[in-house]
Amino acid sequence: MRLRPTPEERQFADLAAEWLSRNVPREPRPPAGEPMAAFDRAWQRLQYDAGWAGVAWPKEYGGAGLSLVEQMIWFEQCARFDAPEPGVLNIALGHAGPVLIAEGTDTQRQDHLAAILRGDQVWAQGFSEPEAGSDLAALRTRGVVDGDHLVVDGTKIWTTGAHLSDWQELLVRTDPAAARHRGLSFAIVDLTTPGVEVRPITAMDGKVHFAQVFYDGVRIPLRNLVGGLGDGWKVAMTTLGFERGTMTLGTVIRLLKLIDDVKELARTRVDCRGQPLSTSDEVAARLADLEAEGVALHALAVAFVSEVKRTGSSSAGSMIRPLYAELSQRVKRTGAELLGRDGLTTDGTDEAARFVPAYLHSFGHTIGTGTAEVQRNVIAHRVLGLPRG
Amino acid sequence: MDLYPTDEQRELVTAARAVTRAGAADVWTAATGQGWLALGLPEDAGGLGGSLADEARLYAEIGASAVAGPVLATSTAVRVAASAGRLDLVERLAEGRAGHAFATTGSVVAFDARDADVLLLVDEESGSLRLVPMTDAMVVADLTPLDPAVTAERVDLSGGEVLAEVTGAAAEHELVRAAVLVAAMLAGITNAATDLSVAYAGLREQFGKPIGAFQAISHRCADMAMRARAATAVTDFAAVSVDEHHPDARRRVAAARRHTETAALENTRATIQVHGATGFTWEHDAHRLLKRATFLAAGFLPRTAQTEALTA
Structure with a gap:
């Protein structure tokens, strides 16, 4: 090592x-x-x-x-x-x-x-539907083969960046008679295709991060299928690793820097007696926990890339995303809480502008890309081999 | 950048596992017989010259067994003797064992002192480690330890003879090493508690299916597995940082110590719950892991010192 x-x-x-x-x-x-x-x-x-x-x-x-x-x-x-x-x-x-x-x-x-x-x-994903969130395989958006096209009708929702995207990955049901995981296909769609309508959704932080996308007789050339007809679930599952392991690496490194910033915030801001917040035992212990968890997550990311390089894969890939999501929430929440009453505006000070919107946005970390609960199911079944319910 | 264990480290772990899984008496035999006590000691002091990362992988296995024997105290005592130039003492300790206490004077609680040849006295405040001879006459009372893997004694330290002492940078070096190895043992416990829980959750049936099929149990197991994986990684990360004299080494050691302490305590509490009434019995190993974790958590580099290093 x-x-x-x-x-x-x-x-x-x-x-x-x-x-x-x-x-x-x-x-x-x-x-x-x-x-x-x-x-x-x-x-x-x-x-x-x-x-x-x-x-x-x-x-x-x-x-x-x-x-x-x-x-x-x-x-x-x-x-x-x-x-x-x-x-x-x-x-x-x-x-x-x-x-x-x-x-x-x-x-x-x-x-x-x-x-x-x-x-x-610019790309967006197209997985979740109003009736298929954590239970992704329940999705209903239909794709019917018509000549050399797939004709798609239905809707996708919570699609991050759809309102700014050129292309979308789309998981649709092409065989309603097949078992629910088997009847799905994975296509890519040009979002300028006639019949596509994107309606932005405002999130709890007051910003537009995602949208609902409607498909009304959208004709997608069959050459835009990724994998064959009916291979959609397999293709979607192969990609879980990218999103939850590799894609998180960059954000993990940035989180370490944010932890430093929260520590700095505690040193520069004072309590009602004029003492730096960092001198409180309670604050110091909390910051120490965040720092320790940050170093542990960094170490896990290094262990992950090392194992992938040496052996081709690593089960740590499914753990980095949930650990990151939950630590990131705690870091941002701590930043917002250290601001006290200054945290009651999102633009009153530079620090408020930095931490309050980040705190609000962080509620999505444990929902998007699979809820914290779904990610635990993945670890329980795929890494630990526990039986399905 | 490569935190994947080397072939030698993996062989070391396999060999250690064969011994630690065999039971209490053999762990101490192996510690002396297979040279575990001297693994990290420099070759010119009669050791094997292994890295701290090598030692950390070994101590994780010792921790997982929860039947350690005074391996860390004795290996530290050997190093203190070597560092103080007392090679005669190093040789004597090759067959001996050390008790330890986190105090240097007065009437104090020591651990594993009853059968020890020397006592390792640790003063983290001033940064010194001292070896004193141990005799039965010094034992004021035998106490009941929380952790059944150790003995506890009230010991009178007024005798005053000092066999060897290190202070300053040399002591600092030993304290950092000991903190990493405490983290390693805690990481081992964190993993052992996970393995016990996952195995039981797959076997024990209620409501007509394995309890691991219920999310109340499987999510607990997933949490335990995440803590275990991170505990191993952060311990390796800290150990290699010390081996390489990384400028961030101290902070990383404190992080490893903090993470593994939290993880080991969380996981051992959780494994008792996952095992239900069985986990509450003396016969089952779950309580041994909890008690070992509690004992180690109070050892080298405790919480307040971690906080200081992590918020500096």
């Missing part, structure tokens, strides 16, 4: 640091809508042109062909230089791309992978 970088890892980190120090955008990211998406696309394009996009993607698909270890080092350097997050490109880079690499056809890969790395395509 070693944490010290090899000469190659050191060189990679140094090159990344050197490039990031000169290229991280100085202007703030616009808060919403198309200007925000344009900012994210431009930052991605900058990375792509310099060869930093898709660090762990295979070279044949435009990536750098390196391992998750280098991907992790890249995220560490990004956090160090406060580089913008993937933002609206999160699903494209973290999910749609890896799905197409694993399961897509050559044409699909050619049409989308380079475009995703360039930041030219």
Whole structure:
């Protein structure tokens, strides 16, 4: 075991640091809508042109062909230089791309992978429905084969970024007679196709993160199927690992920095007697717990990428996402609570603007990408081998 | 960056597991006979020159067995003797065992002192470790320990003879190592409690199916597994950071100590509950794991010291 970088890892980190120090955008990211998406696309394009996009993607698909270890080092350097997050490109880079690499056809890969790395395509997922949340296999949106097209009718909901997206991954029921997991197919859909309607939904923090999408006789070419007809569940399950393991690595590293910021907040803010909050035993113990859990999560992420590099897989992948989600909630909640009455506005101070919206937004962490409860089911069944209920 | 255990580490774990699963007496025989006490001691002091990461993997297995014997106290005593230049004492201790106390003067509670050759006296406040000779005459009273894996004695320390002492950076180094190995044992306990719970949840049937099919049980098990996986990772992370003199090593050690303490206590409490009335019996191992975790949690680098290191 070693944490010290090899000469190659050191060189990679140094090159990344050197490039990031000169290229991280100085202007703030616009808060919403198309200007925000344009900012994210431009930052991605900058990375792509310099060869930093898709660090762990295979070279044949435009990536750098390196391992998750280098991907992790890249995220560490990004956090160090406060580089913008993937933002609206999160699903494209973290999910749609890896799905197409694993399961897509050559044409699909050619049409989308380079475009995703360039930041030219914004993607959304299309899994949850009004009557199919945690019970995903209960989904009802129908796809009927008509000649060389799939005709889709139904609705998807809680679709993050759908209102800003160009493409969507879509899980639909193509065989109503088959057993519920067997009758599903996985397609990709151009969201400009006639019959698609996107209605944004405002979340509890007052912002639009997601939308409901309606499909009315939407014609999707059969060549846009990923896997064959009826393979949808298999394709959707293969992708669980990307989302819950790899996609979380970057956010884990950023969370460590946020924990530092909460500690700093406790040092700079004072209680009613003028003493720094950090001098209270209760606050100090709470911050120590957050710091310890942050280091443990960092260690688990390093153990995860190490095991994947050495053996090809790691069951820690299913654990990083729920641990991250719950720790992140605690960190953001602590930040908001340390603000006291200053936490009663979302813009009264710089600290309030930083922590209060983050706190409100964090309630979604244990709901999106599979609830905390569903993630525990996955660990219980797939990692621990416990029987299903 | 590579936290995957080496082939040697995995062989060490397999060998250790074969011994620790065999029962109490054999653990101590192995500790002396297979050189566990000297694993991390430098070769020029007669040790095997293993890394702290190697030792951590070994101590996780010792922790999981919950029947440790004074392995950490004795291996630390050997190191204190070596560090103080008392190689004669190192040799004597190769066959001996050390008790320990977190105090240096007066009438104090010590552990595993009754059959010990020396006592390791730890003063974390001033940062010193001291070895004093142990005689039966020093035992004022035999006490009832919370943790059945140790003995507890009230001991009179007024005798005054000191065999060896380390202070300053040398003592600091020993305290950090001991804290990592406490974390390792706690990580082992965290994993052992998970394994016990998962095995039982898959076997025990109620309402016509294994209790592990109920989310009230399976989610508890999933939580335990997450804590266990993170406990192992953060212990490796801290141990390697110490081995490599990483600038963040102290903070990482405190984090490992804090995480594994919380995880071990949570998991051992949970495993008693998962086992129902069986888990409440003396015969079942669940309470031994809880008591071992409680004992270790009070050991090297306790909570207040962790808090200080983690909020600095």
